[in-house]
Amino acid sequence: MEFGLNYAPTHYNASIVNVAREAERVGFECLGVPEHSHMPLATDFPLAAETPMGYKSMFDPFVSLAAAAAITEKIKVITCLALVPQRDTIHTAKEISTLDQISNGRVVFGIGAGWNFEEMEAHGVDPSTRFRLMREKIEAMKVLWTEEVAEYHGRHVDIPPTWQWPKPVQDPHPPIILGGAGPTVLNRVVNYCDGWLPAVHMNFTEDLRGRFTPLEEFPDEAARLMRLAEEQGKPRPQIQCSTAVLDRMPLGQLEEIGVTRLMMGRESYLAKLQDDEVPAAMERLREELDRAIS
Numbered sequence: 645m646e647f648g649l650n651y652a653p654t655h656y657n658a659s660i661v662n663v664a665r666e667a668e669r670v671g672f673e674c675l676g677v678p679e680h681s682h683m684p685l686a687t688d689f690p691l692a693a694e695t696p697m698g699y700k701s702m703f704d705p706f707v708s709l710a711a712a713a714a715i716t717e718k719i720k721v722i723t724c725l726a727l728v729p730q731r732d733t734i735h736t737a738k739e740i741s742t743l744d745q746i747s748n749g750r751v752v753f754g755i756g757a758g759w760n761f762e763e764m765e766a767h768g769v770d771p772s773t774r775f776r777l778m779r780e781k782i783e784a785m786k787v788l789w790t791e792e793v794a795e796y797h798g799r800h801v802d803i804p805p806t807w808q809w810p811k812p813v814q815d816p817h818p819p820i821i822l823g824g825a826g827p828t829v830l831n832r833v834v835n836y837c838d839g840w841l842p843a844v845h846m847n848f849t850e851d852l853r854g855r856f857t858p859l860e861e862f863p864d865e866a867a868r869l870m871r872l873a874e875e876q877g878k879p880r881p882q883i884q885c886s887t888a889v890l891d892r893m894p895l896g897q898l899e900e901i902g903v904t905r906l907m908m909g910r911e912s913y914l915a916k917l918q919d920d921e922v923p924a925a926m927e928r929l930r931e932e933l934d935r936a937i938s
Contacts, residue, residue, distance in 0.1 A: 645899055647887075647933055648674030649926075650724055650909030653708050654701035658917040664712035666926040668719040675712055676724035676754065676907055679705045684762035690855075698915055706739040713747035721747055724907070725756035725823045725841065729774040730767035733781045733801055734808070737788040741812045749813035754841055754884075755782065756823040759855070775832070776800065782820060782836050789817040821884055826854040830865065834872045839882025839904070844889050859892055866901040886910060890936045908933060 649672045653660040660677070667675050680702050689695040709721040721743065728736070744751040757778050758764055761771040769777065780798035788794045788808045796803040812818055821839035822832055833840045842865070848858035857865055866883060873881050884905040889898065898906070908929055917925055 645895070645903070646673040646720075646905040647937070648672050648676060648720070648722070648905060648907045649929065650676040650678070650907050651914060652678050652698050653703040654698055655703075656697070656701065657915060658919045658922050660703065660708045661711050661715055662919050662922045663917075663926070664716050664719065666922045668716045669923075670926045670930040672719060672908075672926075672930070674720035674722055674752065674905065674907070675709075676722035676909070677705045677708050678702060678724055679726050680760070680763065681727070681730065682763065682766065683760070684766060686762045687760055688762075690759065696915075706743060709751075710743055710746055713743065713750060718750075720750045720752055722752040723754045725754045727758040727763075728755045728781050729757055729769050729777045730764050731781070733784050734788065734803065734806075736781070737785040738808060740785070740818060741789055741808075741810050744812035744814055744818055745810050747813075749818075751812070751814070751818040753818045753820045754823060755820060755837070756841075773800065775828075779832070779836055786817060786836075819882060821882055825857045830869045830872055833869060833881055834876055834878055837881075838879070839884060840869055841884045844885050846888060846892060859889065862889070862893075863897075863901045866903070870902055887933065887936060895937050 649667050651663050664675050680699050683695050683700045687695050705723050705726060713721050740751060740753055755778065757774045764771050764774060777800045780801040784796040784801045784803055787796050789812050793805050794803060794808060795805045819838040821841045822829065822837040823841035823843065825843060842857040842862065844859055844862050845852055845856035846859050848856060869881055882904045883902050884907060885903060887906045887908050888910060911929065
């Protein structure tokens with residue numbers, strides 16, 4: 645089991661460089677950052693009456709993680725999550741392989757199809773095609789990462805015979821973990837990813853169906869994922885989720901159902917964390933984690 649920290653760097657909170665350095669110092673094994681390119685004013689934000697400033701001001705994930713990787717040695721750098729449908733395929737493949745080179749093989753590529761239709765549409769993406777588009781973009785990236793002469797022809801993504809270096813350090817490429825819920829998400833994980841990042845909800849109601857996984861259903865869903873992978877001859881998938889599940893499920897049970905990584909980061913004080921507060925905050929988080937898993 646790995647233990648990590650999710651952090652959303654913005655123009656008004658602590659530097660990702662300081663957070664990464666101190667997170668590694670206190671023993672976190674991975675650092676994740678989210679992605680939103682912008683927030684259209686028409687956004688129907690699902691978790692609050694107004695769109696929080698943190699969503700309006702998120703730093704670019706790849707620039708942030710490159711800065712984090714450059715001043716650390718061991719901590720993994722994770723996109724949590726990169727919104728693949730609205731990203732350019734060739735540029736994103738290059739960013740991932742470059743980041744894997746800079747970090748010497750410490751990248752985990754967390755991906756999602758996205759929820760903000762207005763954000764997608766501003767990138768020219770039809771929300772109704774985003775899942776098919778995400779699959780094709782990931783398939784094309786894998787070709788760019790692994791083939792000397794890459795070529796891909798899909799319904800939405802078309803790449804002529806192409807050279808692209810660098811290749812990732814990790815063979816054949818960094819692990820890809822898919823965030824999401826719903827009746828088809830596990831098939832997507834097994835078909836073209838290496839792991840699942842479920843949004844496990846502690847107080848689920850049916851209006852959240854398709855966006856969150858109820859805690860009560862999580863063990864069965866994890867077991868179904870493992871069966872699907874075994875049936876298709878795929879390696880055992882990774883599962884990454886929030887440490888919030890420790891309030892209701894002990895660490896031993898999480899390990900038993902296949903959870904491989906737990907991430908902190910829901911703590912409200914992180915949103916306004918300042919640079920001079922980072923060392924103490926990282927120590928506090930590590931102490932909270934140690935209590936939760938002991």
